[in-house]
Amino acid sequence: MNALLCHSLDGPQALSWQAHELPPPGATELRVRVDAAGVNFGDVLLTRGKYQIRPPLPLVPGMEIAGEVIEAGASVRGFARGDRVAAVMPEFGGFSEYVNVRAEHAFHGDARLPADVAACIPSVYGTAWYALDTLAGLRAGELVLVLGAAGGVGSASVQLAKSRGATVIAVVGDAAKAEFARACGADDVIDCGREELRTALRERTGTRGGVNLPIDPVGGSATETALGSLAWGGRHLVVGFASGSIPAIAANLVLLKGATLLGVNFGGYALRFPERAAAIYRTLVAMLAEDPALRPPRLERVPMREGASALARMEARAVLGKIVLINP
Numbered sequence: 001m002n003a004l005l006c007h008s009l010d011g012p013q014a015l016s017w018q019a020h021e022l023p024p025p026g027a028t029e030l031r032v033r034v035d036a037a038g039v040n041f042g043d044v045l046l047t048r049g050k051y052q053i054r055p056p057l058p059l060v061p062g063m064e065i066a067g068e069v070i071e072a073g074a075s076v077r078g079f080a081r082g083d084r085v086a087a088v089m090p091e092f093g094g095f096s097e098y099v100n101v102r103a104e105h106a107f108h109g110d111a112r113l114p115a116d117v118a119a120c121i122p123s124v125y126g127t128a129w130y131a132l133d134t135l136a137g138l139r140a141g142e143l144v145l146v147l148g149a150a151g152g153v154g155s156a157s158v159q160l161a162k163s164r165g166a167t168v169i170a171v172v173g174d175a176a177k178a179e180f181a182r183a184c185g186a187d188d189v190i191d192c193g194r195e196e197l198r199t200a201l202r203e204r205t206g207t208r209g210g211v212n213l214p215i216d217p218v219g220g221s222a223t224e225t226a227l228g229s230l231a232w233g234g235r236h237l238v239v240g241f242a243s244g245s246i247p248a249i250a251a252n253l254v255l256l257k258g259a260t261l262l263g264v265n266f267g268g269y270a271l272r273f274p275e276r277a278a279a280i281y282r283t284l285v286a287m288l289a290e291d292p293a294l295r296p297p298r299l300e301r302v303p304m305r306e307g308a309s310a311l312a313r314m315e316a317r318a319v320l321g322k323i324v325l326i327n328p
């Protein structure tokens with residue numbers, strides 16, 4: 001079988017589609033034929049040695065997949081050959097024709113959900129739901145600020161926050177991304193290519209007393225600005241640092257606003273509490289199966305063997321929404 005192998009930490013261009021050996025699945029594992037695998041910013045970081053884990057080289061990126069169970073290990077219960085599943089791959093390896101995945105990290109699909117949509121649930125939808133619902137307890141009517149709103153986590157956050165009755169302000173970097181964020185359901189959009197974020201936020205949120213819930217996959221100066229825009233009792237969700245800059249948090253702002261900082265580490269949560277992550281996945285599968293409007297509004301399908309170019313575009317900030325790598 002083939003996989004997208006990374007032999008050096010030189011970024012996406014170091015990926016090549018090559019023959020790769022997969023051992024037989026262990027007793028608690030499933031062998032899954034990968035039909036689709038979601039592309040995430042974490043995959044880009046992995047190819048540069050900048051992710052929080054550093055698997056030995058050569059490595060295979062890919063942290064979320066969907067496909068069909070080919071074989072179930074001897075102690076696996078609840079899954080059988082032929083089942084349609086999706087899975088999170090906390091140690092990566094998903095950009096491949098086949099994977100072995102621990103059964104506790106897999107979940108059943110739904111006949112109404114194609115594999116390319118199911119492949120987006122483990123990371124971006126899972127993270128967005130864990131952040132907004134599990135950690136922050138988002139309530140209808142709250143004002144949510146989504147940074148990086150045209151990205152994978154960002155666009156899923158816009159959709160899920162709207163489905164919970166929130167008002168959503170999306171923050172993006174250019175006009176095309178602004179249009180995309182509106183298509184995801186954002187009530188208002190701040191295009192940082194045209195507006196200064198701090199001023200725009202003051203204008204937009206003044207009458208409401210500030211933002212209740214910023215969801216922040218970007219980091220850097222945007223984090224500091226979002227913290228400054230918080231309403232009393234706001235909850236700031238720290239998701240990631242796509243800007244490449246880890247901000248120093250002004251603790252006085254947290255104090256003055258009676259605010260809460262919430263660290264979102266969905267991968268760590270899924271590793272420690274797989275049964276709770278599975279409950280989140282069941283909820284999301286049902287939601288996306290029942291309501292097509294909650295599926296990715298613009299899903300770009302790229303052949304897996306050409307995955308290097310997809311990751312390079314993500315690194316260059318040139319992706320709208322989500323890319324999924326497809327095996328023929």
Ligand SMILES: NC(=O)c1ccc[n+]([C@@H]2O[C@H](COP(=O)([O-])OP(=O)(O)OC[C@H]3O[C@@H](n4cnc5c(N)ncnc54)[C@H](OP(=O)(O)O)[C@@H]3O)[C@@H](O)[C@H]2O)c1
Nearest residue numbers: 041127148151152153172173217240241242243264265266
């Ligand atoms: N904590 C968790 O459990 C968890 C789970 C999944 C992902 N993450 C993290 O969340 C972040 C976003 O992941 P994603 O998969 O949603 O990525 P993505 O699809 O590439 O979206 C990231 C967004 O960040 C914005 N951005 C601002 N500065 C950027 C820069 N210098 N380079 C690239 N993008 C920049 C871009 O929007 P504009 O161009 O419009 O500004 C882009 O749309 C990553 O840091 C990832 O590691 C964390």
